[in-house]
Amino acid sequence: MPRTPHRTTSAPGPLVATGAAGLALRPAAHATITGGLWAARRSVNAATSIPGGYDRLAEAGNLHNLRLAARAARRGAADGPGDGRAEGSAGGPADAAEAPGPADYVNDLPFLDSDVHKWLEAVAWQLGDPDTDDAEAERLTARSAEVIGLLAEAQEEGGYLQSYYQVVRPERRWQELNWGHELYCAGHLIQAAVADARATGRTELLGIARRFADHIDSVFGRGEGRIDGVCGHPEIETALVELYRCTGERRYLDLARYFVDRRGHGLLPPGGFGNRYWQDHAPITEATEVAGHAVRQLYLLAGAADVAAETGDGELLAACERLWEDMAASKSYLTGGLGSRHTDEAFGDAYELPSERAYTETCAAIAAVMLSWRLLLATGRARYADHMERVLLNGFLSGVSLDGEHYSYVNPLQVRDRYVPRSGDRGAFRTRWFHCACCPPNVMRLLASLPHYLAAGDAEGLVLHQYATGSFGLADGPAVEVSTDYPWRGLVRVTVTGTPGEGGAWTLTLRVPEWAAGRWRASVAGEPVDAAAERDGWLRLRRAWRPGEVVELDLGEALAPRLTSPPPRADALRGCLAIERGPLVYCVERAGHPEGTALDDLRLDPGAPLRESEEPGLLGGIVAVHAEGELRPPAPGGGWWPYRPAGAPAAGAGEARTFTAVPYHLWGHREHGPMRVWLPVAGGPGERPAAADGRER
Amino acid sequence: MPRTPHRTTSAPGPLVATGAAGLALRPAAHATITGGLWAARRSVNAATSIPGGYDRLAEAGNLHNLRLAARAARRGAADGPGDGRAEGSAGGPADAAEAPGPADYVNDLPFLDSDVHKWLEAVAWQLGDPDTDDAEAERLTARSAEVIGLLAEAQEEGGYLQSYYQVVRPERRWQELNWGHELYCAGHLIQAAVADARATGRTELLGIARRFADHIDSVFGRGEGRIDGVCGHPEIETALVELYRCTGERRYLDLARYFVDRRGHGLLPPGGFGNRYWQDHAPITEATEVAGHAVRQLYLLAGAADVAAETGDGELLAACERLWEDMAASKSYLTGGLGSRHTDEAFGDAYELPSERAYTETCAAIAAVMLSWRLLLATGRARYADHMERVLLNGFLSGVSLDGEHYSYVNPLQVRDRYVPRSGDRGAFRTRWFHCACCPPNVMRLLASLPHYLAAGDAEGLVLHQYATGSFGLADGPAVEVSTDYPWRGLVRVTVTGTPGEGGAWTLTLRVPEWAAGRWRASVAGEPVDAAAERDGWLRLRRAWRPGEVVELDLGEALAPRLTSPPPRADALRGCLAIERGPLVYCVERAGHPEGTALDDLRLDPGAPLRESEEPGLLGGIVAVHAEGELRPPAPGGGWWPYRPAGAPAAGAGEARTFTAVPYHLWGHREHGPMRVWLPVAGGPGERPAAADGRER
Incomplete structure (x- = not known):
């Protein structure tokens, strides 16, 4: 299938709301990223991650499983039309030779198809980017057409399409809603289809998705027999x-409204993790906190925010905002990572934020971006854009390596000197692919669609709420080009490239990141902007803009490295500070320090100034931050019991050291070694005193 | 079966080593506990927990499953003798009606029999206690005889006995050594049988265990076909x-030596948690740290210490000591609890000791007591007795409630104000029984055998390494009665009641707990003991003792409440102190404090003196400890992002409060509410500063 003719503007992205939707902002109609950090990462995504994704899906059996489903679907069709349930299993013994069965299926997870769907979504968004290389686009078009063809073959006549239930458990279809992931897979199929339709103009995948959606619409609901x-x-x-x-x-x-409304009424069995795990303990409008499996909670809220926007349901939107605030205020890691527990990939209790066992699944970060973006669009509140930025540049971006071939499932904020990677806990280090590979294609689809997440239009004009070099424009005229080295440097240069035909006044709105509140400088066509132009995190510049006019926003002063305190209720972070620089969270790795440096004994001197240095040769080119402190070795002699009487004399002073911090999202590239985001402060309580007596300890 | 005639001395307990064993100490021949904390707990254990254990095993299906196995065994016998494998599955369709199958089996765990065996072991030790009430003893004798009869019926002619593999998966017998728990169940059967033989003189259970052991000895090993x-x-x-x-x-x-030697050579498949989970990554003599599932690791080391003692293997003993030290020095909670991870019930990395998600399974505490005791006996080093005491009085004793009817599986050191109990994580609070009920009968057997763990004999005489009111004596004469209110009070009064017939000198050795080193007073027949009598944690008193002579050891000065610092590498504990009093770790619960007290905002004033008070009406009678501090409420206004610039002005002072601490092992009795062992220190780094600017946060 040939690619859509070369574009000069971007295709639409996610979340093209209807005119009736209640939104304060709408995504920009045109959005591209052409330079800087995100352009580099997106280029690797397009050239390496997405093409490699096809190979990984082939190796891991996802495509094989769809071929099995296609065989099962052909058998079902040959047996004649059924009711859309369990067709594949109806064959008698005579068909046994050709019937694919559980033993043929690769992997024991029921949601493998969703990885394929997410990959297709990534391909679609990438094809919608006018800057995608033509040869790449041609290859991706062909690859995705092949996979779409496979889905078409696997889909049953009734519309059903999930390889696991078609092949492994046809008799249990729609009967294991708790763990079956059938609607989940359908959701990802639909998202891929919408992306494919918007970005490429192709219709085959959309047809497949609609047939499945229609089937679901005929099976689910409150009516008789549903x-x-x-x-x-x-x-x-x-x-x-x-x-x-x-x-x-x-x-x-x-149907979306139905699914949102019916959750929280105990329709799912409690299961091993309890009904909070899948947010079935309370309806969204009654829930008092985010709870259970982090990705499930955040996908649910993203859907609820969409329903609220399209139905004008203010109560539902308010519930989403309230739960978001609970999440941000008491359950977010500094990196924006979410979900502290390994056992059930869940939010912990409020302020349960251990660095070393931070689960903070990459998918949860992606889900948080989806949710924060939706709430930003719905309300126009800058805090959602602040949070998006934090997650994107830290807890999300740590999920994929610079080479685009290695992914993190979990994103801890600490790896100890004696950390031992364990199989079964999804490890702390980057991996090529996973048995449960939800994260890699999720990374691909977010990076591929990222330009659409950066700019929006409101009633007054164009809103730049994230900063990257590129071009952004609204359907009714206002358009800009942005040039910046953000997040490394604080200068954002915006050149007006388009205005509405009538040439009237419109507002260019720029976000002032929360760490830069009151500490920016800006000019319009060389004239300084007054500090009063900032309100609620936005810098609003209204004017009859002419093409070529330039706005400069300088966040440089605020961008300087700073130390950050944890919330006092976060026990695991007490007595520590973290280094941030602009929107980036930093970490200290053993890599780059003298051999034998015990990171667990690092003590930060909070009074010493932080310094920064440009390091073009390090980790793809970064600004490093240098902090002063010491290595505080264990008390001489060691001993068998590490707890000591309080108030006993402290061990001798440590050895003064300068530590170098690098952006958190780049950790683990130099070695699979120790790392810390939170740095203990020298002289705090809990420093090891010398033994109180001479006895063997 | 009638009970053995009423005893005046105790029956032998666990670990009656051979004469050839290389041991510095051997358990006392006679040991009873007649008063104080342990007597009260043991009395409830005998009167409530053990009798109730039978009911719980009946309710939970354990006995039902053994009856199924008995049916299967009868069928196997009727089919004629086999090779001891898969007999129960040999029947053809004609037998189908009477063949018990997987659907009949209750619970999906393969190790349910071990709960029965541990309960039988508890019964046996209890029957060996001369102070057991006669009526109770009669009931327990009858109950256990019934269960032993059931085991006899369930045992196959070839000796095999595990209901799960007899009923559910006969064709997989000995083929799933990783998760099958067949040898594990055999081990608990053998331990029960040894206890029953030693304590009651009955032989039926020992015969069953020997037949199974002989079968195992014929199946396992290095020989042809094994x-x-x-x-x-x-x-x-x-x-x-x-x-x-x-x-x-x-x-x-x-055979024991074979199993110890062969572990660590990768004979088990890695499984989901990796081969460290079951200590199959390295032989004990090569392992550098305790690793994997905590109970597995500690049971293994206990067995290795036994093998080392009976074979005189100094290298193996040294390895056990080295691994014990790694455990105590870097992986023990203050309570002696072990194993920080929920996911795989495993040791974490060194110093990974979060309070709130401390897994610290009760069984791991029991296993630690078993191991420390064995190393104490092998080496005579006081540190092992110190650790035993810490675990017994804190991390172990928290596992069972005062009423003897509720158990903890996990024993966290913190429950947050907003803690939400979740099914699936085994909860933080006491429960009547568990789906996986390994802990309750384990508690019962340790309490029932506890007297044997307190005193020992060495080459010089009698060693009291734990303190409780009771009587303790060696086979060759030295004997004492102990009277004490320890751990509530520091005075331990020891009256000599027996000496060897020849009346020569022998040494009465008393342990000086590590927190009392150099801070005790003692007298012998009213004469003060010189401080120089303490060496390496032991007070050695050599003399030609005469019956009636009294030794008083007064630990009262050192017993006073004290504050304890965490190890500086334990990130989750930084900036906190804990309250200890003598061997007891204390905790602060919300219970007992004014309504609305937010425990997460408690700040301790480390400079204010701790006070204590006797509370005869509280929690069965305790000494409470009172500390000064404040409640530090969140900064006014709250906000959506809890991380703040370092150095910003702190929030206003908190509200002064006195907090009452109770022994950790009694937490959760008044309400299922918040609790903390580690108390943040006022004024430490990480206190919440006021917002640095006026913007919405």
Whole structure:
């Protein structure tokens, strides 16, 4: 299938809301990233990660499993039309030879198809980027057409499409909503289809998705003979709203609303982790905190925010905002990472934020970006853009390596000197692919669609809420080009490239990041902007803009490295400070320090100034930060019991050292070694005193 | 079966080593506890926990499953003798009606039999206690005889006995050593049988255990046609050494040695948690740290210490000591609790000791007592007795409630104000029984055998290494009665009640707990003991003792409440202190404080003196400790982002408060509410500063 003719503007991205939607902001119609940090990462994503994703899906059996489903679907069709359930299993013994069965299926997870769908979504967004290399675009077009063809073959006549239940457990279809992930996979299929339709103009995948959605719409709901239930893993909610936006079919929105409303009423069995795990303990409007599996919670809220926007449901939107605030205020790591528990990939209690066992799944970071973006668009509040930026540049970006071939599933904030990687806990270090490979294609689709997440239009004009070199424009005229070395440097230069035809006044709105509040300088066409132009985190510049006019926003003063305190209730972080610089969280790695440096004994001198240095040759080119402190070795003699009487004399002074910090998102590139974000402060309580007596300890 | 005639001395306990064993100490021949904290707990154990254990095993299906196994065994016998494998599955369709199958089996865990065996062991030790009430003893004798009869029926002719593999998976017998727990269950059966033989003189259970052990000895090993393998869960090693001691059959010791030696050579598949999980990554003599599942690691080392003692293997003993020291020095909670991770019930990295998610399984505490005791006996080093005491009175005793009917599986050191109990993580609070009920009968057997763990004999005489009111004596004469209110009060009064017939000098050795080093007073027959009598944690009093002579050891000065610092590498504890009093770790609960007290905002004033008060009406009678501090409320206004610039002005002073601490082992009795062992120190770094600017946060 040939690619859509070469574009000069970007195709639409995610979240093209209807005119009726209640949104303060709408994504820019045109958005590209052409330089800087994100351009470099997106280039690797397009040239390495996405093409490699096809190979990984082939190696890991995902495509094989779809081929099995296609065989099963052909058998089902040959057996004649059924009711859309369990067709693949209906064959008698005579068909046994050709019937694929559980033993043929690769991997024991029921949601493998979703990795394929997310990869297709990534391909679509990439094809919608006008800067995608033509040869790459051609290859991706062909690869994705092949996979879409496979999905078409695997889809049953009734519309059903999930290889696991078609091949492994056909008799249990729609009967294991807790762990089956059927609606979850359908959701990702729909998202891929919407992306493919918007970005490439192709229609085949959209047709597949609609047939599946129609099937679901015929099976689920409150009516006679329908299944009144929700999926153990939210995802279809946001997808159905997008399908509504893409097709104009109201019943998809109604179905999304149904799934949002019915969660929290105990329709799912409690299961091993309890009903909070899948947010089935309380309806969204009644929940008092984010709870359970982090990705499930955040996908659900993203869908709820979409439903709220398209239905004008203020109560639902308020609930989403309230739960977001609980998340940000008491359950977010400094990196924006979310979900502290390994056992159930869940939010912990409020302020349960251990650095070393931070689970902070990459998918949870992606889900947080999706949610914060939706709430930003719905409300126009800068805090959501602040949080998006924090997650994107820290807890999300740590999930993929510079080479685009290695991913993190978990993103801890500390690796100890004696850390031992363990299989089974998804490790602390980057890996090529995973048995449960939800994160890598999720990274690919977010990077591929990233330009759309940076700029928006409001009632007054154009809003730049994230900064990257590129071009951004609204459908009705206002457009700009941005040039910046952000986040390394604080200068953002915005050149107006378009205005509405009538040439009237409009507002260019720029976000002032929360760490730069009151500490920016700006000029319009060389004239300084007054400090009063900042309000609620936004710098609003209203004017009859002419093409060529330049705005400069300088965040340089505020961008300087700083030390940050943890919340006092966060026990695991007490007595420590972290280094941040602009929107970037920094970490100290053993790599780059003298051999034998015990990171666990690092003590920071909070009074000594932080210095920075440009390091073009380090980790793809960074600004490093240097801090003073000491290495505080264990008390001489060691001993068998490490707890000591309080107030006993402290061990001798440590050895003065300068430590170098690098951006957190780049940790683990030089070696699989120790790392810390939170640095203990010298002289704090808890320093090891000398033994109080001479006895063997 | 009638009970053994009423005893005046105790029956032998665990670990009756052979004469050839290389041990510095041997358990006292006679040991009873007649008063004080342990007597009260043991009385509840005998009157409530053990009798209730039978009911719980009946309710939970453990006995039902053994009856199924008995049916399967009858069928196997009717089919004629086999090779001891898979007999129960040999029946053809004609037998189908009476064949118990997987659907009949209750619970999905393969190790349910071990709960029965541990309960039988508890019964046996209790029956060996001369102070057991006669009516209770009669009931327990009858109950246990019934269960032993059931085991006899369930045992196959070839000796095999594990209900899960007899009923659910007969075709997989001995083929799933990683998760099957067959040797583990055999080990607990053997331990129960040894206890029953020693304590009651009955022989039926010992016969059952020997037949199973002989079967195992015929199946496992290096010879032709044998299985060269180890169990995924160590336990049989220590059991086989005890069986050797009880029967004199050397091949049981050889088999134990084989299982100890073969672990660490990768015989088990890595599984989901990696081969460290079951200590199969390195032989004990080469391992550099305790690793993996805590109970597995500690049971293994207990067995290795037994093998080392009976074979005189100094290298193996040295390895056990080295690994113990790694455990104590870097992986023990203040309570002596072990194993910080929920996911795999495992040791974390060194100093990974979060309070709130401390897993610290009760069984791990029991295993630590077993190991420390063995190393104490092997080496005579006081540190092992110190650690035993810490675990017994804190991390172990928290595992069972005062009423003897509720148990803790996990024993966290913190419960937050907003803690939400979650199913699936085994909760933070006491429970009547568990789906995986390893802990309750383990508690019962340790409490029932506890007197044997307190005193020992060495080459010079009698050693009291733990203090409780009771009587303790050696086979060759030296005997004492102890009277004390320890751990509540520091005075330990020891009256000599027996000496060797010839009346020569012998040494009465008393342990000086590590917190009392150099701070005790003592007298012998009213004459003060010189400070120089203390060496390496022991107070050695050599004399031609005469019955009636009294030794008083007064630890009262050192027993006063004290504050304790965490190790500086323990990030989760930084900036906090804990309250200890003598051997007891204390905690602060919200219970007992004014309504609305937010424990997460507690700040301790480390300069204010601690006070204590006797509270006869509280929690069964305790000494409470009172500390001064403040409640430091969150900064006014709250906000959405909890991390703040360092050095910003601190929030206003908190509200002065007195906090009351109670012994950790009694937490959770008044309410299922917040609790803390580690108390943040006022004024430490990390206190919440006021917002640095006026902007919405």
